Amino acid sequence: MxxxxxxxxxxxxxxxxxxxxxxxxxxxxxxxxxxxxxxxxxxxxxxxxxxxxxxxxxxxxxxxxxxxxxxxxxxxxxxxxxxxxxxxxxxxxxxxxxxxxxxxxxxxxxxxxxxxxxxxxxxxxxxxxxxxxxxxxxxxxxxxxxxxxxxxxxxxxxxxxxxxxxxxxxxxxxxxxxxxxxxxxxxxxxxxxxxxxxxxxxxxxxxxxxxxxxxxxxxxxxxxxxxxxxxxxxxxxxxxxxxxxxKRLNLINVREVVSTNFETVSPRDSLESALQTLDKCGYQHAIVMVNEERQPVGIIPRAVAQVSKGSCHDYAQKVPAVVNVNDDLRKAVSLMLAHDITWLPCVDDEGRLCGHITQRAMTHHLGARFRTQQATAELADPMAEE
CATH class of the missing domain: 3.40.50.300 (P-loop containing nucleotide triphosphate hydrolases)
Known part of the structure; x- marks a missing residue:
């Protein structure tokens, strides 16, 4: 134009x-x-x-x-x-x-x-x-x-x-x-x-x-x-x-990094089953508890699931923070730093859980994107080899 x-x-x-x-x-x-x-x-x-x-x-x-x-x-x-x-x-x-x-x-x-x-x-x-x-x-x-x-x-x-x-x-x-x-x-x-x-x-x-x-x-x-x-x-x-x-965190949406392969528990599930799901999926810290609308309403930390008996509803802790999949990574990092956590549940515009994001996933994504952009820039610059 x-x-x-x-x-x-x-x-x-x-x-x-x-x-x-x-x-x-x-x-x-x-x-x-x-x-x-x-x-x-x-x-x-x-x-x-x-x-x-x-x-x-x-x-x-x-x-x-x-x-x-x-x-x-x-x-x-x-x-x-x-x-x-x-x-x-x-x-x-x-x-x-x-x-x-x-x-x-x-x-x-x-x-x-x-x-x-x-x-x-x-x-x-x-x-x-x-x-x-x-x-x-x-x-x-x-x-x-x-x-x-x-x-x-x-x-x-x-x-x-x-x-x-x-x-x-x-x-x-x-x-x-x-x-x-x-x-x-x-x-x-x-x-x-x-x-x-x-x-x-x-x-x-x-x-x-x-x-x-x-x-x-x-x-x-x-x-x-x-x-x-x-x-x-x-x-x-x-x-x-x-x-x-x-600054590159501003350019990447959470949806580009979110992992949609995740497991949850419901308030009716037992802590024993929550621990089994944690072990099966390899979750190190906690698992998210969701209600019937798939909204995150609590988390079950591994430490709680290991030592307690009863239902998830009775022992769930407050979700420290969530991030929308349309937010940028800068917001995700800010929330992690503010709450001293290394992962976040991700929700859609209706507040339904649709995945999670981790610091490690963001680091890998930024690194891969960095290498791709550098390679593209070098190919586009005729002076690059010189």
Whole structure:
């Protein structure tokens, strides 16, 4: 959907020419989010702004859906690209409804259509239309204003969106909420998005692909997993941080690691039968007790089953924690550390037990995935053998 072909920007300064973006070549597939990442002054924002011609390229081309945008006039180009900035940029003298509908009005939409579009978008960003549409930006919190900025960018249903550190000015708690809401919207909308960030954790969470810039050059362009497993050089490695292996936990869902080959006991079972099941399955620590709905309602530790007599119901201990199969491994590790355990029951969205996950399984999975990503990166890099 977005293709940059040798895109270059040279600024003339009193001290001479400064190359802000040097022959940038990259493609963003339809429906994906690409994060532009790098230190200040690396060229990521300049590259973004050349796409909608806020900064005019010195040379090179921008293609959107295979169309050379240099053939389009600037107004037409910009009206077909959603744009969100950190400063939000809402018009203070306009209501929220007027802010959201400004581009549809310019495009000649019917009044009833753009008003309904505003209400639809307000519901999408979890703000009640009747409560907010007639307000002015000054009456909203910073986080609410940022959501309106996103809604305005989506108003004319553009295929492409550009976002310049859109959540950077929001406090961490609201930023995480807005990021999650935006990703939920993206699952439905499938926009093609280029997104400037300075936050590696945000990039890993939000991006399908990440482009690392340095001194106007595109150093590496890859999926988050490949980037973390196989950084191209020492600069990328240092930029990602020494904890890059831990960052990969955010990219893997529990369902990729969960073991579905498991045994349980019921409240009616005897401790003797629980111990026999523990031995048969090779469980070292405990077995999960489930109710008739297959929900985990307790655990029977091996130590209890070995020395006690009676039913599981009478001796079951509280389940220390469970993890949803749709959660990422970072949450699983956090729960294990918090409760000083090495395994967790895994449940589905209805709370039914569907397996368990262990520290050892996560370690093996990460190691295998690491080796695969490194091998793939080496095959894709013609300089790898040299």
């Amino acid at each position: 977005i293709r940059l072909d040798n895109l270059t920007k040279v600024f003339d300064t009193p001290k001479g020419a400064v190359v802000a973006a040097d022959h940038i070549n990259m493609e963003v597939p339809t429906g994906e989010i690409c994060i532009l990442l790098g230190p200040s002054g690396c060229g990521k924002t300049t590259t973004l702004k050349m796409i909608n011609r806020i900064v005019r390229p010195t040379s090179g081309k921008v293609f959107i859906d295979d169309e050379d945008t240099s053939s389009l006039d600037t107004q037409t180009l910009r009206r077909n690209i959603g744009y969100v900035i950190q400063q939000i940029g809402l018009f203070p003298n306009m209501t929220i409804e007027e802010n959201i509908t400004i581009v549809p009005k310019l495009l000649g939409w019917d009044k009833a259509k753009y008003k309904e579009r505003a209400r639809e978008l307000m519901r999408m960003i979890a703000l009640e239309p009747d409560a907010f549409l007639k307000r002015y930006p000054s009456e909203l919190s910073g986080g609410q204003q940022q959501r309106i900025g996103v809604a305005r960018a989506l108003a004319a249903d553009p295929p492409v969106m550009l976002m310049d550190e859109p959540f950077g000015a929001i406090d961490p708690i609201n930023r995480a909420v807005i990021q999650d809401e935006f990703l939920k919207m993206q699952q439905e909308l499938k926009k093609t998005i280029m997104f400037v960030s300075h936050d590696i954790d945000e990039a890993i969470k939000m991006g399908d692909r990440i482009a690392i810039f340095r001194d106007g050059h595109l150093v590496q362009y890859a999926t988050p997993d490949t980037l973390l497993a196989a950084p191209k050089d020492s600069f990328v490695e240092s930029f990602l941080g020494e904890d890059r292996a831990l």
